[in-house]
Amino acid sequence: MPRDSEPRIHPTAELKGCRLAPFVSIGERVVLREVSVGAFTYFERHAEAIYSTIGKFCSIAANTRINALEHPIERLTQHKVSYRPNEYFRYLGVDAAFRERRQAKAVTIGHDVWIGHGAVVMPGVTIGNGAVIGANAVVTRDVAPYRIVAGSPGRVLRLRFPAETAARIERLSWWDWPAEKLGRAVPDMQALPIEAFLDRWEDGEA
Numbered sequence: 453m454p455r456d457s458e459p460r461i462h463p464t465a466e467l468k469g470c471r472l473a474p475f476v477s478i479g480e481r482v483v484l485r486e487v488s489v490g491a492f493t494y495f496e497r498h499a500e501a502i503y504s505t506i507g508k509f510c511s512i513a514a515n516t517r518i519n520a521l522e523h524p525i526e527r528l529t530q531h532k533v534s535y536r537p538n539e540y541f542r543y544l545g546v547d548a549a550f551r552e553r554r555q556a557k558a559v560t561i562g563h564d565v566w567i568g569h570g571a572v573v574m575p576g577v578t579i580g581n582g583a584v585i586g587a588n589a590v591v592t593r594d595v596a597p598y599r600i601v602a603g604s605p606g607r608v609l610r611l612r613f614p615a616e617t618a619a620r621i622e623r624l625s626w627w628d629w630p631a632e633k634l635g636r637a638v639p640d641m642q643a644l645p646i647e648a649f650l651d652r653w654e655d656g657e658a
Contacts, residue, residue, distance in 0.1 A: 457631070459489075473508070475631075486555070487518075490563065490627075503555050507563035507581070508627040515570045519559040522575050524550060562597065563627040581622065582612055597622065613646065620650045 457474035461467065465478045469486040477494035478484070487501045490508035495501075501518035512518070523530040535551075537544035557575035561567075565579050568587035579585065579595045586602030586609075595601050598618040599608045613621070626637070640649050 479514075501559075503557070503575075504559040504561065506561045507565065509564045510561060511566045513567060513569040513571070513587070516567050517572045518561070518567070519557070519575050520572050522554060522557070581627075582618065584612060617646060617650070620654065621646075624650065624654060626653070 455475075459472040459474070459476040459478065461472075461478040462480045462482065464480050465482040465484070467478065467482075467484045467487075470484050471488045472478070473489060473491035473493075475492045476489050478489075479495050479499070480497040482495045482497065483500045484495075485502040487503070488505045489495075490506055490510065492508055493506055493510040493512070495512045496514040496516075498514050499512050499516045499518075501512075501516075502521075504518050506512075506518070523532075524535060527534050533540055535547040538546055554575070559573055559575065560578045561573075562579060562581035562583070564582045565585070566583075567573070567579075567585045568589065570588040571585045571591065572589070573579065573585070573591045577591050577594055579591070580597030580599070582598040583595045584600040585591055585595070585606065586600070588604070589602050589606040590604040591601060591606040593605075595606070595608075598612040598621075600610050600612055601607065602609050611618070626634070629637070637649075637653060640652060644652065
């Protein structure tokens with residue numbers, strides 16, 4: 453039987469306007485604002501995200517930043533006094549238009565994505581299923597499924613699997629399996645080469 457599926461949130465984490473699926477884990481001093489987090493995804497310490505949709509089974513390392521803050525560099529000042537003046541002047545409110553601009557550049561992350569330590573994902577980026585983002589990478593453009601990306605700006609180093617294998621994994625959609633089936637499959641995930649695993653599990657119950 454699976455363990456308790458309630459999301460686990462460290463007491464020092466700060467969440468506002470978020471939706472957390474079962475088995476989600478939020479680590480120490482993580483800050484999330486208006487983020488939807490899929491089942492089994494976990495955030496390690498000091499990670500931050502805003503205006504993002506994150507799939508299932510994602511591994512998000514410490515000190516990462518998803519949808520990094522944008523400043524209005526076209527204005528007289530790029531300082532937050534121009535878009536969050538309420539922090540300095542009681543009679544001035546938050547710049548709603550700038551907030552909407554930020555919300556419109558949401559980040560979308562697929563299933564089974566690993567975002568390495570200190571990586572930054574810039575506004576508006578989409579990362580496909582199964583991708584790997586290397587430590588300290590700065591992702592400025594969309595990443596296709598099962599690509600391994602590193603560097604600043606991030607560049608594709610190689611494919612995680614051959615194209616046909618990746619397509620088989622996409623069709624399998626194992627991330628949508630019920631927890632009981634997933635638990636049965638884990639020993640095969642550990643023991644079998646990827647093609648052998650697919651051969652065994654593609655036709656339904658193994």
